[in-house]
Amino acid sequence: MGLTEVFEKARAEGRAVSVGCMPAGFPTVDGSIAAMVAMAEAGIDAIEVELPYSDPVMDGPVIQRASEIALAGGVRTKDTLRAIEAVAGTGVPVVLMTYWNPIERYGVDAFARDLAAAGGTGLITPDLIPDEAHEWLAASDAHQLDRTFLVSPSSTDERLAMTVAHCRGFVYATAVMGVTGARDQTSVAAPALVSRVRAATDLPVGVGLGVRDGAQAAEVGSFADGVIVGSALVRCVLEAPDEAAGLASLRALSADLARGVRAVTR
Template structure:
């Protein structure tokens, strides 16, 4: 069974939605990013997303863009991602996925990337700019190495596209709650529940919702209808301002363990 699905199902068995936390790989440096991810799990995260810094992050808002720009400026290399994933998986029980624009996988080669991710103990990858219709190489590689592949479903996705996403995602479907870039917002988009409903009706077993989630109230609201709640920008800001300890404290608050 997929590692992400198992983590989400374990949370459901406890009567709650899974808490999914995002942090950029190597921010502000490799060892601190590992420590922050471990603190995130201690604070209640069931699934970790490790974002791979990219020079043209079309989905990322200003907080994450700034963090990844700093990482790239110090000479970040893709090999660091596998080292970080290995360290976090060895230290925690969380399912650890990478989140990456597909160009980075394609440049390395889908099979090589999948092999190295699997060897590091990774659960799989979220590919925000890859659509199922163009994912044959990645689907084959993830099947070979038993990795989760998470596609995104948005408020604007057609019923036909949602059906393909539901069919070909492994682990969960990433429900985008609004159009635009990532970033903390005051309120959850009213489109979020519709995205979850559409994916479920199309056959998705698990749908986690992200973009704009930043408070415990958001987590509770989304958790009422989604299988998991994804938080990114708020955690990155906590890491920026207070280090790994602040990440753990915010995770505990968001997950309801504080």
């Protein structure tokens, strides 16, 4: 099932989609595949794979650490594509979140081609704004990939309209002014941002940055179409004494998040 179909199905059910993130190659390539498959099996609707990068300026300490571990383990761009292919092969939609330089280095069109071949639905680009994205706009059109740019509480109405006009698939609303990482409270700015996005587009709106459990997922799911959870899931693996314990903890949190988005109907 594609990501768009997942959003449509959830919308028909009156609930939000849960999106779970994991860096490819963390703790190993196979380990990350197992983790993402476990998340999907436990009820997460869609997977956001993060391509590990040496300088992840939008990420907080948890995802930074996981990316460092992946890179120290020798993960390559091709391994990320392999992970996407393996996870997408189980039937769950997989979108890739990546900083821009690795894509530019790979070759934007070549990467789009290989991502499409691996079954990825598109890219979330935290440090690529539409203003700089000419090559990606062309490549994503050529290979029929979704493109998710970020909008922020600080985006002006003009920029927000321009940004969502360049999105396809869904829009990523950053709920707080800050980097990734679980927080005790989700942002008060998020509902306002989501309604601003809705005024500008019919695309589904995913909200990320700060969600750590089912209760928060329910809260965010009450006003957003997608609840994006990263650091809290990564921490399950990062802090586990061994792989089995990590997977067990990951399944438990994934199930909690899946229940969370179903706890509120809209």
